[in-house]
Amino acid sequence: MTAFLLGAIAVVAVVSPARAQDPRIRERLDPATASSVDSVVQAASRAGLPTEPLIQLALEGQSKGASGQRIVAAVQRLADGMTSARTALGGTATNGELAAGALWIRSGGSTDALTRFRKAAGQRSLALPLSVGADLLKLGWPGDQAGSALQSLLDAKVSDRELMTFSNRVDKLGNAANASPDALRREVSRLTSAGESVQ
Amino acid sequence: MKRALLAVLALGVAQEATAQVSAIVGADTRLAPASNMPAFTAGGSLQLHQSRWTASAVAALSALDGSLGYQGEYRVETIGLIGFSARGSVERPVNQGPLGEQTGFITLTRQFGPATLRLSGGGLLTRGDLTAGGTMSGAVRMGEIEVTAEVGRFQALEGGAAVGMPGLATSDRDTLNPDPQPPSQPLRALSHATLGASWRHGKMELSGRVLTRTTLGTTGGSMGWQLGLAVGPLNGVRLRLGFGEVPTGTSFYLPYRKQVLFGFEMLRTPRLRPRPHDPAEAAEPVAVTVRQHEGTTTIAITARDARTVEIAGDFTEWVPVELRRERGRWVIDWPLEPGTYRCNIRIDGGPWTVPDGLPSVQDDFGGEVGVLVVD
Secondary structure, eight states: OHHHHHHHHHHHHHHTTSOOOOHHHHHHSOHHHHHHHHHHHHHHHHTTOOSHHHHHHHHHHHHTTOOHHHHHHHHHHHHHHHHHHHHHHOTTOOHHHHHHHHHHHHTTOOHHHHHHHHHHHTTSOOHHHHHHHHHHHHTTOOHHHHHHHHHHHHHTTOOHHHHHHHHHHHHHHOOGGGSOTTHHHHHHHHHOGGGGGOO | OHHHHHHHHHHHHHTTOEEEEEEEEEEESTTOTTSSSOEEEEEEEEEEEOSSEEEEEEEEEEEETTEEEEEEEEEEEEOSSEEEEEEEEEEEOTTSOOEEEEEEEEEEEEEETTEEEEEEEEEEEETTEEEEEEEEEEEEEETTEEEEEEEEEEEESGGGTTOSOTTSOHHHHHHHOSSOOOSSSOOOEEEEEEEEEEEEETTEEEEEEEEEEEEETSSOEEEEEEEEEEEEEETTEEEEEEEEEEOSOSSSSSOOEEEEEEEEEEEEOOOOSOOOSSGGGOOOSSEEEEEEETTEEEEEEEOTTOSOEEEEEGGGTTOOEEOEEETTEEEEEEOOOSEEEEEEEEETTOOEEOOBTSOEEEOSSSSEEEEEEEO
């Protein structure tokens, strides 16, 4: 009986870490890519990170026809980014905040800025603000200007809807290289009197 | 009514509605049912689209042998899981008296992947006679093909005693309707069923449908069919061809008619607001509006010349889902929990893009992805 119990425990110990591969990964990716993505997902799960954003990113890559190598690299980068974002945003960060924080970092934003955003936002979700911040970085605005703009908007407690409006307006300015140096500050000033603090 | 329409127009200007103006000129036998000759027809329409409602008005004038006929119609419809639509029309065939009707419907619309199901219930008022009833319609889009079906029934109130055809003399009806009905019996109920399909390829759209209408209390049902071809727009002009046989109308008064239509439609999209001085306010050709209503998120894309619009995102497991065309916009209803979603749209099978109106970020795969926030 004792031997049976020990055997059963050993079997459970061996089997339980090897969680079943997500069927979406198995069905949509080639076996080699699915296996590599699954390794990243399993590691993230063990680290207490959300796995759904990783799976969705893999599906996004498959949908867009990306190579398996590129998909695996992207998923690994997102997992690394979420790890850094969790350190900066704190253990209470939601899944959406971690994914958006990883996006911010991936776009060239600093983890120090993430910590400042967390303090400015309080209990408010940073998922959308960080996505808007990543949008600014994508458009070529320097990290310090983008961070300062976002900080001002968060300090002024502008709503998510106002942030969307802000994002649309900044998008229409085009690439930062072609926009007036004061353009970003003017857009911030539309929503908050703290716009002058933006460098 | 005029005030209501003006209010809608004012609302459209205030809320940055999109507008489409079209003018059509051609030949049409609809307004000259007593003749085998088509009447010369000229008219125009104005359509306004906003994320929560659409409004349209159509007017046309026909002339044959010095006699004039006319038709006009307005339609106002709110968009969402539960909506309301109102429609009114007046029609005066050449050498006949005017026929008018008003309808009001409450609609329930649900989206099931590529399929749309709509239930409508309401009333129809024609010359003081009120009927009530409802319709059930569905549409399924499969690539370039869309199949639609509708069944409905309207019942005369007050036992049908007040419903007849008082506006048409027997001789008129005999002339208008090749299958004349007994003049003395009142109409009590009208049922209809329609099955249609359209195929859109490039700038060409071919459509066809068969329809049957059954009037209880008089004679049996009558069948009809319609075929249509639209080509364009090419330089803002669309060619339309249509012919068929139309049975008794949705009201009890519009008679059986043969129909031939040939025309050119000129499309223009006027600017409703003064041209902005700020380049950040310049209009973009493809834009998105997002609206939440009772747990359903409605995503509407303005892509006027698109043949197909697909969306893929976290909420579809990145499986492309086609949007349905609804009065000049591309629309999809999806039950989304509050949160942040990544998504792209694809127009006419082209590259995945981000429509104007969504923040976008680099997507790790050499492109961009939009961020959709549901609050």
